[in-house]
Amino acid sequence: MFRTRCGERSAQTRSTSWSTETTRFASTNTGALPGRAVRGAADGASAAALLAAGPPCLLVVARDLPDVSGFDVVDRMCEAGGAGQPPVPVLMLGARGFTRDDLRRAEPHPALTLLGRDVLTDGELTALLASSAARRPEPGALRGHLPVRSAVAFIEQHYRQPLSRRQIARAAGVSEHHLGRLFHRKLGLTLWDYLIRVRVNHAKERLRSGDESVQAVARAVGFQDRAYFSRVFRKVTGMAPHVYREAS
Numbered sequence: 001m002f003r004t005r006c007g008e009r010s011a012q013t014r015s016t017s018w019s020t021e022t023t024r025f026a027s028t029n030t031g032a033l034p035g036r037a038v039r040g041a042a043d044g045a046s047a048a049a050l051l052a053a054g055p056p057c058l059l060v061v062a063r064d065l066p067d068v069s070g071f072d073v074v075d076r077m078c079e080a081g082g083a084g085q086p087p088v089p090v091l092m093l094g095a096r097g098f099t100r101d102d103l104r105r106a107e108p109h110p111a112l113t114l115l116g117r118d119v120l121t122d123g124e125l126t127a128l129l130a131s132s133a134a135r136r137p138e139p140g141a142l143r144g145h146l147p148v149r150s151a152v153a154f155i156e157q158h159y160r161q162p163l164s165r166r167q168i169a170r171a172a173g174v175s176e177h178h179l180g181r182l183f184h185r186k187l188g189l190t191l192w193d194y195l196i197r198v199r200v201n202h203a204k205e206r207l208r209s210g211d212e213s214v215q216a217v218a219r220a221v222g223f224q225d226r227a228y229f230s231r232v233f234r235k236v237t238g239m240a241p242h243v244y245r246e247a248s
Contacts, residue, residue, distance in 0.1 A: 044068030048076055055081050056088055058133040062117075063094040063102070071105040074112060087111035089132040097156025098149075106149055113145060113186060114152045119197045124188050144182045147172035151179060151191065159198050160222050165191060199223065200236045207245040214241045 041047040043066045051073070059077060061070040070092050077088065090112040094102075098114050106112050113132075120128065150172040155163070168191060169176040183191045199221040206217045218229035218241075233241050 042066070044073055047073050051077050051080060058129065059088055059090045060129065061090065061092055063092055063096075063098065069105075071102070074109055078109065089113070091115060091129070091132065093117045094156070098153040099157070100153065103149060103153055110145060112149075114149045115187065116152065116156060116194075116198055116201070118201055119194060120187070120189070128188055144186060147174045147179055148182055148186045151183060152194070155195050155198055159195065159202065160220065162222070162224070163195060168195075196232055197236060200233055203229070203233060203241065204237070204244065204248075207241060208248040217241065 041050050045067060047061070047065070055077070059074065061073050063070045065073070074090055074092070081088070087110055090109060092106075092112060092114050093116070094114065095117045097116065102114070106114065151168050154168055154171040165176045165180070169179040172179050174182070180191055183189075183194070187194065189197075202221045203217050203223075206212060206220060207214075210217075212220070214230070215226045218224075218226050223229035223232070230241055233239075233244070237244055239247065
């Protein structure tokens with residue numbers, strides 16, 4: 001987790017805490033949060049020590065830390081902040097997706113956003129972090145996190161299956177149109193783009209670690225047509241699946 005001291009935006013100095021999942025981002029995107037000094041924590045115990053110095057203006061934390069869950073870090077931060085304090089925006093990155101149990105643990109934290117690791121590009125992550133740190137979420141906007149979280153978790157759990165926007169919206173408990181607007185506003189990309197990137201990320205793992213055919217990989221991650229999978233994979237990664245495998 002990283003901690004960043006905010007610039008002089010108010011009389012009180014606040015900080016931004018980051019997870020170790022964002023090490024690469026922090027080192028290559030120093031302009032994302034100008035005026036803020038970044039400090040890091042490798043585990044939950046170190047993170048707790050940093051958070052004890054004061055509430056952050058933004059928290060970015062991995063779902064799984066070496067010694068605790070990222071949810072434990074968020075819980076401790078909120079307990080230290082006390083009742084009546086405005087919610088701190090939280091971005092939680094998951095390397096292996098999110099479960100229904102994760103959704104239940106997220107319920108007490110209305111400003112928490114769930115995000116699959118490596119789904120956003122560096123530029124998209126920069127924009128998301130900058131906008132999150134720039135302003136505290138308004139009470140009405142907090143309700144939008146709930147269906148977006150549900151959609152993210154549903155995609156991670158069911159990406160291998162044929163999915164439609166309507167199915168995902170039904171799982172999130174809102175209309176297809178409403179979910180599309182909420183999703184784009186929260187994460188900066190469309191619901192369908194998110195699903196495609198999750199599938200491609202899982203395809204990349206299979207291509208790196210196994211000897212399955214490209215068609216078998218495509219079917220394993222939810223693509224029924226090899227040609228379509230190859231076009232999408234090239235669009236996301238910049239290379240064809242077989243070239244990616246050889247390069248890996």
